[in-house]
Amino acid sequence: MFYRDERLALFIDGSNLYAAAKSLGFDIDYKLLRQEFMRRGKLLRAFYYTALLENEEYSPIRPLVDWLNYNGFTMVTKPAKEYTDSMGRRKVKGNMDIELAVDALELSPHIDHAVLFSGDGDFRPLIAAMQRQGVRVSVVSTIRSQPPMVADELRRQADNFIELEELKDVIGRPARDMDRSDRADD
Numbered sequence: 001m002f003y004r005d006e007r008l009a010l011f012i013d014g015s016n017l018y019a020a021a022k023s024l025g026f027d028i029d030y031k032l033l034r035q036e037f038m039r040r041g042k043l044l045r046a047f048y049y050t051a052l053l054e055n056e057e058y059s060p061i062r063p064l065v066d067w068l069n070y071n072g073f074t075m076v077t078k079p080a081k082e083y084t085d086s087m088g089r090r091k092v093k094g095n096m097d098i099e100l101a102v103d104a105l106e107l108s109p110h111i112d113h114a115v116l117f118s119g120d121g122d123f124r125p126l127i128a129a130m131q132r133q134g135v136r137v138s139v140v141s142t143i144r145s146q147p148p149m150v151a152d153e154l155r156r157q158a159d160n161f162i163e164l165e166e167l168k169d170v171i172g173r174p175a176r177d178m179d180r181s182d183r184a185d186d
Helices: 014-023 030-040 062-070 097-110 121-132 152-157 164-171
Strands: 007-013 026-028 042-052 074-079 081-084 090-093 113-117 136-141 160-163 172-174
Touching: 007 014, 007 030, 007 097, 014 026, 014 042, 014 136, 014 164, 030 042, 030 062, 030 164, 042 062, 042 097, 062 074, 074 097, 097 113, 097 121, 113 121, 121 136, 121 152, 136 152, 136 164, 160 164, 164 172
Parallel strands: 007 042, 007 113, 042 074, 113 136, 136 160
Antiparallel strands: 026 172, 081 090
């Protein structure tokens, strides 16, 4: 699947990867994740995309964002939007799809292999566009959760599908009881 001399870039849809790992009962150790893909090829960039609640005194994701920023990840963030749904529930919206797609297309001429950590079917056209530029694309998500966290059309478009559960022993640590259920990317 990977060639040692190929130039790699990681594109991590933060909330999507968090939800997939949580559904499988583990947390991602991002230091181990970065090391694993540095071992698989020449890692040029590791992007991490997430929306942040700027008006919160404390955000449970802030320590992770700060750690990633100081440890070799390119952080792409924007303020999340809060709203109240028709049932009166507080919701958070923070879609990072466009930012991820633009970065991936801009970097395409400089990489051989892109690894997309997301199961979002909206990325199918992005994968097709990168493939037309000669980039191989692997998707990391899971079909082993109920329901599966990866869109079928995304799996079909990708050159490789990597089952997240199979990376658990390499990049995982036991899940903590931190609930980010009030965060949602739509």
